[in-house]
Amino acid sequence: MASTTIERTASDTRTCSYAEAIREALAQAMESDERVFLLGEDIGVYGGAFGVTTGLLERFGAERVRDTPISELGIVGAAVGAALAGMRPVVEIQFSDFTAQAMDQIVNQAAKIHYMLGGAASVPMVLRAPGGSGTGAAAQHSQSLEAWFAHVPGLKVVLPATPADAKGLLLAAIDDPNPVIFLEHKLLYKSSGPVPTEPVRETLGAARVHRDGDDLTIVATSVMVERSLQAADELAADGIHATVVDPRTIKPLDAATILAAVRRTGRLLLVQEAPLTGGFVSEIAALVAGCDALYSLVAPIRRLCGLDVPIPYAPQLERAAVPQVPDIVKAARELVMES
Amino acid sequence: MTTKLCQEPELARRALATMWTIRRFEEAVDDLFARGLIYGTMHLSIGQEATATGVCLALADDDLITSTHRGHGHCIAKGADLERMMAELLAKETGYCRGRGGSMHIADVARGNLGANGIVAGGIPIAVGAGLAQRLQGTRRVVASFFGDGAANEGAFHEAVNLAAIWDLPVVFVCENNQYGMSMPTSRAFRIPRISQRAAAYGIPGVTVDGNDIQAVYDETVVAVERARAGEGPTFIEAITYRWKGHSKSDKNLYRTREEIEEWKSRDPIGRFEAAVEAAGTFNRSEIETIRSSARDAVRDAIARAHAAPDARPDELRDAVYA
Incomplete structure (x- = not known):
């Protein structure tokens, strides 16, 4: 049917x-x-x-x-x-x-x-x-x-x-x-x-690589994908080229695509809106740390996540509680510069 | 007037055979557990057989049920294969759940049993959803949802009964009031004398019956099933009964007296129905004996075959996490 x-x-x-x-x-x-x-x-x-x-x-x-x-x-x-x-x-x-x-x-x-x-x-x-x-x-x-x-x-x-x-x-x-x-x-x-326009089905468990770059891999989910792509544009203007991967489904997870990007770029920035502690990107960090992709890294894995706070009401507090484009740019720049 | 079960040989035989099979199955399970041959825990429904049996006798083969942690009786009354049930309890590959579920998760979807449930009230919203599916599919099937007195104080109960009521779904809510939610007596857990009074709050009929009287349970279920099939919506049946055994294997019966238990044993639902059958002249003593011994033999046979079956396989334990 x-x-x-x-x-x-x-x-x-x-x-x-x-x-x-x-x-x-x-x-x-x-x-x-x-x-x-x-x-x-x-x-x-x-x-x-x-x-x-x-x-x-x-x-x-x-x-x-x-x-x-x-x-x-x-x-x-x-x-x-x-x-x-x-x-x-x-x-x-x-x-x-x-x-x-x-x-x-x-x-x-x-x-x-x-x-x-x-x-x-x-x-x-x-x-x-x-x-x-x-x-x-x-x-x-x-x-x-x-x-x-x-x-x-x-x-x-x-x-x-x-x-x-x-x-x-x-x-x-x-x-x-x-x-x-x-x-x-x-x-x-x-x-x-x-x-x-037609009912084209995507695959559950297949990541999407939105952008290719050799200097670092950014893995981001949900609204952080668009923010990471904007950050990647700004970074490119500085000569820093990011691969941006969206897992799309975190379960099942397309580990192969993520690991391939990490092996190629040697740096990994993980971006999520959810609070840091126990967040899903930590699972990706563990995945990379637990296999040969670890040896490709030239810098420690970096997680940029929501703060461990309930989301506050005031707009300036709310914005500061989760990663914004300038935060991603800064984190990516530091990751590339320190190694 | 509904049929008099004790006067109809075929129904009387089914009722007696089912109640004795439940009784003998659970006695066997109790014994196997005491001898260390069954792992985990279990919840026995000895003393409550008339409720499961009376309700299921009033259902058609393709009607559905949801069950509870105390679900062996519902399962058997809905026609389950004793060997596959026993194999599940004995952690065998041939068990209903291939050793993944155990006592609290036996289901037999082919026979309309959508499953026991380890969460109190967990099956009630599921029954309502199954009732909704019947509506959407245009079938005439009915769903009976078994749950205990304790479940009637869970939020899931209230949400589910309300949904079934507002949508006139073909669901029969069967509250087996066995007087205790683990150790909590209904007198301390409710401000109302009859749990069936709660039906009024949802605008549906609610009745209380003697759950140890299979005829009374059957009669009310027949009425409820007819209403449900006619599209008139759900009914709430409270069946007052009593579990002879403890809540589970950890129970030391500190919250009730030996006298109370003995008093309820004198209201044995099986003994009562046997007396009625004999008084009606439907079966004589020796015919009743034959029904009893075939139930015992069926359980013994199931145990023997289940014991001989291969164990559930650890190398396949990841099977069936996803469909």
């Missing part, structure tokens, strides 16, 4: 926003597979807290674009049960912070059912939720929680950074037979870029 993947060509793309790209993926998945349905708070008439599902109620009706009460645990549990019974639910949680309300169903149920049952049943569902700071929403509406989910065997974790990836990775997530945590970023919803 799934649509066939077609070859992508330049003429097959159109420019649209990250939010529109997600909406298009949802609509195309629902058109081609009647098992796919949406449930979440205010996703119907309201169109979702960030407008992502605008217009889908009119197209697909209230049974398949199902508004729910404010019951995150119930909603995710209902998705788990529906998935077990043969459906392909896509849940929207308004802010990724609210997944804390649903953690039992995500961590103890969705993630483990396939394994606990010895493979006898699977839970093909997607949980979409926006994370990240930069909107003045403070500590309970701004977190970057990807490491929580990556730590749980059985979950896949996707962090799309561009409109094209948002669409292609979401289509792949909906097709996947496993529970997939799909973490969007609030600041990216209005960003735009070329997006394939």
